[in-house]
Amino acid sequence: AQTVTQSQPEMSVQEAETVTLSCTYDTSESNYYLFWYKQPPSRQMILVIRQEAYKQQNATENRFSVNFQKAAKSFSLKISDSQLGDTAMYFCAFMYPLGAGGTSYGKLTFGQGTILTVHP
Amino acid sequence: DAGVTQSPTHLIKTRGQQVTLRCSPISGHKSVSWYQQVLGQGPQFIFQYYEKEERGRGNFPDRFSARQFPNYSSELNVNALLLGDSALYLCASSVRDSLYNEQFFGPGTRLTVL
Numbered sequence: 001a002q003t004v005t006q007s008q009p010e011m012s013v014q015e016a017e018t019v020t021l022s023c024t025y026d027t028s029e030s031n032y033y034l035f036w037y038k039q040p041p042s043r044q045m046i047l048v049i050r051q052e053a054y055k056q057q058n059a060t061e062n063r064f065s066v067n068f069q070k071a072a073k074s075f076s077l078k079i080s081d082s083q084l085g086d087t088a089m090y091f092c093a094f095m096y097p098l099g100a101g102g103t104s105y106g107k108l109t110f111g112q113g114t115i116l117t118v119h120p
Numbered sequence: 121d122a123g124v125t126q127s128p129t130h131l132i133k134t135r136g137q138q139v140t141l142r143c144s145p146i147s148g149h150k151s152v153s154w155y156q157q158v159l160g161q162g163p164q165f166i167f168q169y170y171e172k173e174e175r176g177r178g179n180f181p182d183r184f185s186a187r188q189f190p191n192y193s194s195e196l197n198v199n200a201l202l203l204g205d206s207a208l209y210l211c212a213s214s215v216r217d218s219l220y221n222e223q224f225f226g227p228g229t230r231l232t233v234l
Contacts, residue, residue, distance in 0.1 A: 004162075033220060042227070043208060043227055043228050043230075044225065044226075044227050044228075045163075045210060045212075045225035046225075047222070047224075050222075052220075091162050091163075093162075095221065097220065097221075098216065098220075098221050105168050105170070105175040105176040105221075106151075106168070106214070106216065106221030106223075107153065107165045107168055107176055107178070108153075108155075108163070108165065108212075108223060109165070110162030110163050110164075111162050112161055112162050113160075113161065113162050
């Protein structure tokens with residue numbers, strides 16, 4: 001079974017600076033999806049960025065980018081020009097494509113989360 | 121368009137009681153998944169329903185059950201509540217028509233068991 005590990009329980013950064021959140025995962029499959037979700041104190045889980053394992057190019061969404069190292073099974077999130085609104089719990093998550101391995105139904109497996117605080 | 125909605129927002133129960141949580145998916149979404157998020161941890165998968173059938177089940181006891189209705193809304197039931205069932209219960213809906221099953225989350229129901 002796949003596992004997702006986030007080794008940084010808490011991180012902090014000054015407004016306008018850059019911060020990187022780490023994530024490692026374990027799987028024996030070659031085709032899968034990786035995600036970073038943001039959960040602010042309001043509790044709503046919001047998708048930040050997605051990476052398909054078959055794509056070598058790292059995904060980018062505005063100030064958010066990832067460093068996907070497939071061989072090392074590493075998937076870090078870089079937040080540039082941090083804003084106060086970025087303060088939240090961030091989760092790394094993993095999903096197999098529907099039907100992968102004959103049993104996948106597209107469930108998400110989450111890491112333990114990293115609390116990010118952006119200071120003014 | 122309305123997002124995923126869940127009710128109630130908060131719920132307080134005592135040990136041994138039963139609880140029902142409700143979820144309405146985004147219009148057009150036929151799949152609903154349930155996750156349990158204990159305070160300070162990542163969500164754990166409980167169930168996935170698609171076209172009113174259970175498609176996947178996580179490692180949860182039989183006290184947990186769910187169903188999906190013809191309008192694709194869903195209920196999660198938990199019987200014989202334990203203190204450890206206190207958590208945020210998240211519902212996520214998806215179209216489930218491609219390899220990529222993007223899930224959209226609701227705001228959750230906070231369950232407290234006393």
